Amino acid sequence: xxxxxxxxxxxxxxxxxxxxxxxxxxxxxxxxxxxxxxxxxxxxxxxxxxxxxxxxxxxxxxxxxxxxxxxxxxxxxxxxxxxxxxxxxxxxxxxxxxxxxxxxxxxxxxxxxxxxxxxxxxxxxxxxxxxxxxxxxxxxxxxxxxxxxxxxxxxxxxxxxxxxxxxxxxxxxxxxxxxxxxxxxxxxxxxxxxxxxxxxxxxxxxxxxxxxxxxxxxxxxxxxxxxxxxxxxxxxxxxxxxxxxxxxxxxxxxxxxxxxxxxxxxxxxxxxxxxxxxxxxxxxxxxxxxxxxxxxxxxxxxxxxxxxxx
Numbered sequence: 117x118x119x120x121x122x123x124x125x126x127x128x129x130x131x132x133x134x135x136x137x138x139x140x141x142x143x144x145x146x147x148x149x150x151x152x153x154x155x156x157x158x159x160x161x162x163x164x165x166x167x168x169x170x171x172x173x174x175x176x177x178x179x180x181x182x183x184x185x186x187x188x189x190x191x192x193x194x195x196x197x198x199x200x201x202x203x204x205x206x207x208x209x210x211x212x213x214x215x216x217x218x219x220x221x222x223x224x225x226x227x228x229x230x231x232x233x234x235x236x237x238x239x240x241x242x243x244x245x246x247x248x249x250x251x252x253x254x255x256x257x258x259x260x261x262x263x264x265x266x267x268x269x270x271x272x273x274x275x276x277x278x279x280x281x282x283x284x285x286x287x288x289x290x291x292x293x294x295x296x297x298x299x300x301x302x303x304x305x306x307x308x309x310x311x312x313x314x315x316x317x318x319x320x321x322x323x324x325x326x327x328x329x330x331x332x333x334x335x336x337x338x339x340x341x342x343x344x345x346x347x348x349x350x351x352x353x354x355x356x357x358x359x360x361x362x363x364x365x366x367x368x369x370x371x372x373x374x375x376x377x378x379x380x381x382x383x384x385x386x387x388x389x390x391x392x393x394x395x396x397x398x399x400x401x402x403x404x405x406x407x408x409x410x411x412x413x414x415x416x417x418x419x420x421x422x423x424x425x426x
Contacts, residue, residue: 138370140201140202140368140370140371140374141168141172141174141202141203141374142174143174143203144174144175144176144177144203145168145174145175145176145177145202145203145204145205146176146177146178146179146203146204146205147161147164147165147176147177147178147179147205147206147207147361148179148181148191148194148195148204148205148206148207149161149178149179149180149181149191149207150180150181150182150183150187150188150189150190150191150192150206150208150212151180151182151188151191151209151269152180152182152297152298153180154317154318155237155315155317155318156235156237156315156317156359156391156395156397157207157209157235157237157359158178158180159391160234160235160359160382160383160388160391160399161178161207162178163382163383163385163387163388164361164378164379164382164383165177165178166382167378167379167381167382167385168378171378171381172378181194182297183270184295184297185270185295186270187211187269187270187272187273187295188208188209188211188212188270188273189212189216189219189221189223191206192206192208192212192216192223192228193221193222193223195228195362195363195364196222196223196227196228196364198364199364200363200364200365200366200367201367201368201371202363202367202368202371202372202374202375204364205231205361205362205363205375206228206361206362206363207359207360207361207362208228208359208360208361208362209273209274209357209358209359210274210355210356210357210358210359210411210414211270211272211273211274212228212362213225213228213230213362213411214274214411214414214415214418215272215273215274215418218272218422219272226365227364227365228362228363228364228365229362229363229364229365229367229372229404230360230361230362230404230407230408230411231360231361231362231363231372231375231376231379231404231407232360232361232376232379232380232401232402232403232404232407233358233359233360233401233402233406233407233410234359234360234361234379234383234399234400234401234402235358235359235360235397235398235399235400236333236334236356236357236358236397236398236400237315237316237333237356237357237358237359237397238315238316238317238331238333238337238339238340238395238396238397238398239275239313239314239315239316239331239332239333239356239357240313240314240315240316240319240328240329240330240331240332240337240340240343241279241311241312241313241328241329241330241331241332241346242304242311242312242314242319242326242327242328242329243255243304243310243311243312243326243327243329244304244305244310244325244326244327245325245326245327247310247311247327249327249329250327250329251329251330251344251349252282252286252329252330252344252346252349252350253286253349255286255288255311255329256283256286256287256288259283259288259289259290259291260287260288263291263292263310264288264290264291264310264311265290265291265292265293265294265309265310265311266279266290266292266293266294266309266310266311266312266313267293267294267295267296267299267303267308267309267311267312267313267314268293268294268295268296268299268312268313269295269296269297269299269313269314270295271293271295273357274332274355274356274357274414274418274421275313275332275357276293276313277418277421277422277425278332278346278352278355278421279313279332279346280425281350281352281421281424281425282330282346282349282350282352284424284425285350285351285352285424286350290311294308294309296308296309298318299312299313299314299318300314300318300319300321301318301319301321301322301325301326304319304322304326305322311329313332315397316328316331316337316339316340316395316396316397317395317397320395328340328343329343330343330344330345330346330349330350331343331344331345331346332345332346332355332356332357333345333354333356333357334347334354334356337396338396339395339396340396352421352424353417353420353421354417355414355417355418355421358410360402360407361375361376361379363375372404376403376404379401380401380403383399383400383401384400384401
């Protein structure tokens with residue numbers, strides 16, 4: 117009798133779990149962004165959340181959890197602590213799956229599963245308009261005899277590592293570097309740093325008054341066709357900063373499929389594609405398999421940069 121009851125309870129639990137998953141979403145969903153509001157990942161994730169509400173009729177909130185000098189990792193750990201049921205979805209940059217496993221904070225290579233990658237940032241190195249350098253070669257020449265301070269979003273993040281690697285390849289070092297939650301026009305005008313590692317959206321208001329030295333990515337930014345990539349100017353690999361949706365390992369496949377379906381529709385919609393045309397960001401949808409392959413390739417690129425920086 118006891119064995120029968122155990123078997124019956126197990127079967128009921130399985131059926132109930134399957135029904136719950138089939139009904140997903142059957143409650144509020146939270147999209148967690150480990151950065152302050154206002155940048156591309158925030159704008160686009162909010163579009164996904166709006167599409168979520170329209171498609172499912174369920175609440176979807178976007179929560180920003182900036183980590184300061186710790187970058188996206190405190191926010192990523194919050195997603196990792198959540199249930200593997202799709203109720204909390206991470207909107208993560210490349211650094212979470214690539215750098216997280218390297219810094220002993222509890223994130224493993226398989227802690228998160230990609231749902232899809234949807235954004236390549238127009239990430240740039242910029243300086244004030246009166247700086248005596250307009251590209252990386254001129255920056256290198258200046259920095260060999262003058263102190264240059266770099267502002268970035270975290271020493272472990274890919275654009276920062278690319279900046280350090282480019283400096284090393286060009287024969288100079290930054291005199292100092294600091295991590296910030298926000299790097300925009302005010303960062304340059306206030307003198308917080310001589311060169312900032314940030315996205316084009318955050319410096320758009322003063323674009324005509326500053327020097328954009330390089331962009332970090334596989335190709336030039338459409339709005340800045342005369343600005344060479346870091347790979348072009350310094351000869352390092354062309355790793356770039358992207359953002360995607362991730363869930364905790366073990367999240368059911370039908371849950372991931374639902375998230376992907378809604379996110380893809382939002383990213384290929386008029387609003388997201390219009391943002392791409394206006395800003396220079398690249399907006400698209402790579403599915404889970406494509407995203408996993410991209411992450412594997414980028415791990416090799418990051419290992420190459422890390423080897424340069426030893």
